[in-house]
Amino acid sequence: MTVRPADNAHRPAGTPDASRPSGVPDTDPPGLAEERPDLGPSGPGASGVVGERSPAGPGATVRPAGLRTRWLLAGLGAVLIALVAGVSLGPVSLPPGSVAAELLNLLPGVHLHSGLSEREIAIVTELRLPRVVLGLLVGALLALAGGCYQGVFRNPLADPYLLGVAAGAGLAVTAVIALGAGAGGSLTGMPLTIPLAAFVGSLGAVVMTYLLGAAGGRDRSPATLILAGVAVSAFLAAGQTYLLQRHSDSIQQVYSWLLGRLATAGWHDVRLVLPYFALTAVVVLLHRRELDVLSVGDDEATSLGLHPQRSRYLLIAAASLGTAAAVSASGLIGFVGIIVPHTVRLLAGSSYRVILPLSMLFGGAFLALTDVVARTAAAPAEIPIGVVTALLGGPFFVLVLRTARRVLT
Amino acid sequence: MSASAVELRGLRVELGGTPILAGVDLAVAVGEWVTVIGPNGAGKSTLLRAVGGLLPAPGAVSLFGTPINSLRRRDRARVVATVAQSPVVPAGMSVFDYVLLGRTPYIPALGRESAADLAAVNEVLERLDLGAFGRRELATLSGGERQRVFLARALAQGATLLLLDEPTSALDIGHQQEVLELVDQLRRQHELTVLATMHDLSIAGEYADRLVLLAEGRVAAAGPPQEVLTEALLARHYRANVRVIPGDHGPLVVPVRPR
Numbered sequence: 001m002t003v004r005p006a007d008n009a010h011r012p013a014g015t016p017d018a019s020r021p022s023g024v025p026d027t028d029p030p031g032l033a034e035e036r037p038d039l040g041p042s043g044p045g046a047s048g049v050v051g052e053r054s055p056a057g058p059g060a061t062v063r064p065a066g067l068r069t070r071w072l073l074a075g076l077g078a079v080l081i082a083l084v085a086g087v088s089l090g091p092v093s094l095p096p097g098s099v100a101a102e103l104l105n106l107l108p109g110v111h112l113h114s115g116l117s118e119r120e121i122a123i124v125t126e127l128r129l130p131r132v133v134l135g136l137l138v139g140a141l142l143a144l145a146g147g148c149y150q151g152v153f154r155n156p157l158a159d160p161y162l163l164g165v166a167a168g169a170g171l172a173v174t175a176v177i178a179l180g181a182g183a184g185g186s187l188t189g190m191p192l193t194i195p196l197a198a199f200v201g202s203l204g205a206v207v208m209t210y211l212l213g214a215a216g217g218r219d220r221s222p223a224t225l226i227l228a229g230v231a232v233s234a235f236l237a238a239g240q241t242y243l244l245q246r247h248s249d250s251i252q253q254v255y256s257w258l259l260g261r262l263a264t265a266g267w268h269d270v271r272l273v274l275p276y277f278a279l280t281a282v283v284v285l286l287h288r289r290e291l292d293v294l295s296v297g298d299d300e301a302t303s304l305g306l307h308p309q310r311s312r313y314l315l316i317a318a319a320s321l322g323t324a325a326a327v328s329a330s331g332l333i334g335f336v337g338i339i340v341p342h343t344v345r346l347l348a349g350s351s352y353r354v355i356l357p358l359s360m361l362f363g364g365a366f367l368a369l370t371d372v373v374a375r376t377a378a379a380p381a382e383i384p385i386g387v388v389t390a391l392l393g394g395p396f397f398v399l400v401l402r403t404a405r406r407v408l409t
Numbered sequence: 410m411s412a413s414a415v416e417l418r419g420l421r422v423e424l425g426g427t428p429i430l431a432g433v434d435l436a437v438a439v440g441e442w443v444t445v446i447g448p449n450g451a452g453k454s455t456l457l458r459a460v461g462g463l464l465p466a467p468g469a470v471s472l473f474g475t476p477i478n479s480l481r482r483r484d485r486a487r488v489v490a491t492v493a494q495s496p497v498v499p500a501g502m503s504v505f506d507y508v509l510l511g512r513t514p515y516i517p518a519l520g521r522e523s524a525a526d527l528a529a530v531n532e533v534l535e536r537l538d539l540g541a542f543g544r545r546e547l548a549t550l551s552g553g554e555r556q557r558v559f560l561a562r563a564l565a566q567g568a569t570l571l572l573l574d575e576p577t578s579a580l581d582i583g584h585q586q587e588v589l590e591l592v593d594q595l596r597r598q599h600e601l602t603v604l605a606t607m608h609d610l611s612i613a614g615e616y617a618d619r620l621v622l623l624a625e626g627r628v629a630a631a632g633p634p635q636e637v638l639t640e641a642l643l644a645r646h647y648r649a650n651v652r653v654i655p656g657d658h659g660p661l662v663v664p665v666r667p668r
Contacts, residue, residue, distance in 0.1 A: 062505040062531075062543035064522060286519040292506070293513050295499040303461050304566070305486030305514035350501025 065292075065351035067358070075361030079136065082368035086132035087124055089372050091379060094120055103129070130267045134329060135371045136364035137270065137277050138262070139336055141326040143363020145319035146337030147344075147355045148284045151291035152315050153222045160323040160337040163229040163316070167236035168205025169327045172197040174240045174254050178247035194257065195272070195328040202324035206316075208232050221298075222312065259384030260333035262371050269329045280322030284356060287315055291352035335389040336363055339397045346400050366393070412474030414439045414570050414602035415460055420469040422455050429455045431626040439473075439569075442596060442603040444613045446637070447623035448647050453606040454494065456623065457572050460604060461491045472570060486514035490563035494574040498548050504558050505543040508533060511565030533565045537591070553584035557591065564595065571596075573605040577612070585609070589616050610651075614638050614659035622646060634659040 083103065088096045094116065101114035102124050116124065145160035153162070161167075176197040213228030244251055290311055293301050298308040326333075340363040341355055348354050367385070370392055374385045415437040422430040429452045437443045445453045459466045462477050462485050470477040472488050480488065490511070499507070511533075512526040534540050537557050542550065547558060556576065563571055573592070577585040593616060596603055607613040613620060614634030622630040622637050624646040630637045638660040643651050650667040653660045 062503070064509050064527065065503065065506045289516070289521060290519070292499075292502075293510055295497070295502070296510060297497045299458075299463055300491070300493060300496060302463055302482065303486060303489075303491045304510060305483040307482065345501070350499075351506065 065349055066353050068348075068354075071348045071354070071358060072361075075358050075365075078365035079361055079368075082136065082365040083132055086135065086368045086372050087128045089376055090123075090128060092120070092123060094124065099124060126266055130270050131262050131371065132368050134270050134273065135262050135368035137273050138326045138330045138333065138364075139340075139367025140360040140364035141273070141277055141280060141322045142333060142337040142367070143340035143359040144281065144284055144356060145323045145326075146363075147341035147352070147359040148287075148291070148315055148319040149337075150341055151294060151352050151355075152312050152319075153226060154295060154297070155222075155226065156342065157338070158226075159334075160319065160326075161233075161332070161334075162226060163209040163320065164205030164232040164236060165202040165320065165323050165327060166332050167233040167240065168201040168203070168208075169198040169324070169332065170201070170258060171236045171240040171243070172201025172204070173257055174243045174250075177253050177257070178243050178250045195269075198331070199324050199328035202327050203320065205232055205236055206320040206324075210313075210316075225316075256384065257331045258386075260331035260386035260389075261374075261382065261384055262330050273325050273329050276322050276325030280318050280325075281360065283318035284315060284322075287311060288352045288356045291315075291356070295352075331386070333367070333386045333389060335386070335393050336367055339393050340366060343397060343400050412471070413437055414441070414473055415604060416471040416474075417456075417460070418469055418471075420456070420459055420466055422452070422459055422464055422466060424455070429626055430459070433623070433626070433628055435621060435628065435631070437602055437604055439602055440596070440600050441619065442593070442605070442617050443619045443621060444605045444607050444617035445621045445623055446607060446610060446613050447629075451623040451646075452626045453623055454574055457491070457574050457604065457606055461489055461572050463491075483514045486566060486568070488568050489570040489572060490566040490568035491572040492559045492563050492574065492576055494578065496559050498555070500548060502547050503543065504539060504545050504547050504550070504561075505530060505534070507547050507558060508539075508561045508565050511562040511567075514566065529567070530565055533561045537561045537564070552579050553581075553587065556580060556584070556588050560588070560591065560595075564599075569600065570602045570604070573603065575606055575608065578608060585612060592616075610638055610643070610662040611656070611660070614662070615656070616658075638662055 084096050084100050087103065088094050088099045098114040098116050098120075101112040102116055102121060104110045105112055105114065106125070114121075142160055146158070149158035149160060149162055150156055152158075173194055176194055209225065209229045209232045212232065213225035244254060290306060293304060293306055294308055294311065296304075301308045323337075341359045344355050344358045344362060348358055367389070370388045371385055373392065374383045374388045377383055377388075413436040415435065417433050417435040420430050420433040420435075421428070433452075433456060435443075435456075445456060447453050455464065458464045459470055460472075460477075462470075462480075462482070467478055468476065472480070472485070477485065508530045509522060509526065512522055512529060515526060516522050531540075531543075534543055537560065539554075539557060539561055542554065542558070547555065550558065556579070560576075571592070576592070577588055580588060589612065592603060595601060605613075605617070614637075617634060619632060620630075620634050620637040621628055622642060629646050630642050635655075638653055640651060640653050643649050643653075643662065650665050652663045652665050654663060655661075
């Protein structure tokens with residue numbers, strides 16, 4: 001028997017056995033050629049053409065799952081529509097064409113005449129645009145974090161609030177509103193703002209969940225972490241309920257925060273969220289292929305050369321940071337983080353290379369558009385945006401579920 | 410003489426305080442097919458997991474002369490490929506994308522696959538007669554077809570050591586033979602080393618060069634099939650009443666109802 005030397009075990013990348021065109025006779029190991037005629041079903045298929053076929057050959061080969069251009073364009077289109085619609089519609093309606101021109105004027109080197117007055121331009125750039133951009137960022141973050149959690153936990157029910165973010169932020173904000181009001185807006189001498197409290201509360205809860213879930217050893221299954229999240233959420237929610245019960249005068253204020261709204265404080269919030277958005281987007285999107293590998297489970301991912309646990313914690317940290325930033329800017333907006341990734345999965349494909357970037361685009365567009373409804377439907381009053389996301393998104397998702405060709409398993 | 414493909418020296422594994430493997434020695438030569446048999450709970454799957462690097466076994470496992478602990482995961486994945494007993498079938502994933510997962514150890518950590526990776530996948534699909542299945546969803550394939558796809562992923566990994574954990578347990582008798590014949594062809598074509606576990610003793614003996622009988626975490630017997638598949642050994646370790654009949658490719662084990 002011909003024996004292959006052991007140094008084959010350390011062949012460089014790209015020269016594995018399988019990519020060796022063994023169908024081409026001259027690369028067959030000597031002494032094995034005579035066995036080729038009776039190779040059975042695989043013999044004829046492995047004839048000389050195989051090794052020469054170009055992987056990008058016209059129509060001959062299958063492309064790997066990836067973001068198709070038309071879906072990318074659809075996503076970008078949705079964002080642009082949301083941008084123009086979000087800036088045009090409001091108490092003072094502005095013509096979309098003029099708004100589009102004015103938005104283009106923001107690009108360096110572009111000078112178009114939009115026909116808007118000085119005051120209308122101020123409405124566009126200082127009032128509405130920041131709010132729409134914030135909606136895009138928050139929606140993108142929530143949908144991206146949701147898609148990421150679903151991949152990391154291999155659980156279709158995972159959403160960005162899974163590990164206690166909502167309960168942590170809820171408790172912290174309730175504490176600031178209920179207790180802070182009595183103490184003149186400050187606790188322990190430090191002025192605490194609601195966004196800061198929400199941010200710290202969210203991250204605190206995730207850290208608590210992590211410490212509890214990982215306490216039994218890092219080799220525990222992801223389910224341990226989810227259950228720890230359930231326990232932490234229940235614990236923190238109990239604290240919040242107790243506080244609300246004792247300070248019922250602050251219920252209205254707490255609830256208006258819990259149901260979510262996009263702030264209108266100019267560009268301030270956008271500037272606060274942007275760095276977290278960038279960090280989360282970069283980390284999560286870089287791992288989009290790895291999330292596909294993780295879908296075969298930790299054992300198989302390990303034998304394919306990955307560190308599933310390491311990737312999992314890195315991705316959880318990045319997604320939680322982004323979620324905390326989104327929550328601190330806009331309160332608890334439900335639904336986006338779970339429904340947008342699933343809609344994308346059903347319509348465009350189940351690879352995370354597709355789900356993650358498209359969730360960002362469509363999540364952002366969806367939230368910016370729901371915000372339009374939230375502030376115009378009952379004008380001059382605003383409907384909490386969390387109510388609108390579920391009210392519009394629910395029926396839409398059911399429609400997608402019933403008509404999509406793909407199935408959820 | 411080159412180093413063995415697999416060398417186990419005093420492999421001990423405890424899971425949750427219970428000893429599963431209590432000092433196993435085993436050497437598998439390059440190009441050899443060794444099948445581990447043994448009753449339920451004997452530690453067959455655990456042995457395979459240790460060889461695949463999924464369980465820590467400091468100092469006990471060497472692959473092609475290199476201690477497994479000194480291999481980085483990616484390098485290990487280029488040396489040894491595992492087909493799990495019942496691999497996860499990700500929802501919505503196409504056969505092509507599934508086999509492409511096998512190229513993971515060659516794709517930069519956060520990068521994307523190269524043309525060479527795609528070529529490798531296409532070639533493996535053709536070789537395993539799966540060319541027409543590339544676009545299909547893996548979940549829609551039959552058991553026999555899936556098993557070929559699982560094999561294709563392992564082959565795409567380009568590893569020369571193949572670990573098969575009960576590769577035929579989900580298949581009917583015809584597909585069992587088909588899959589094992591395929592493995593044997595691939596082994597000869599590519600000089601693969603195969604370390605498998607199996608429950609069906611006759612089939613195990615027909616395809617393996619050597620059998621290793623594992624019982625209570627130790628090697629109870631090892632050698633050519635005719636030396637391991639004896640009525641006495643099977644009665645002792647499986648508590649089974651069997652008749653062993655000589656066959657063309659190895660002994661045939663027939664269960665017989667005890668009187």
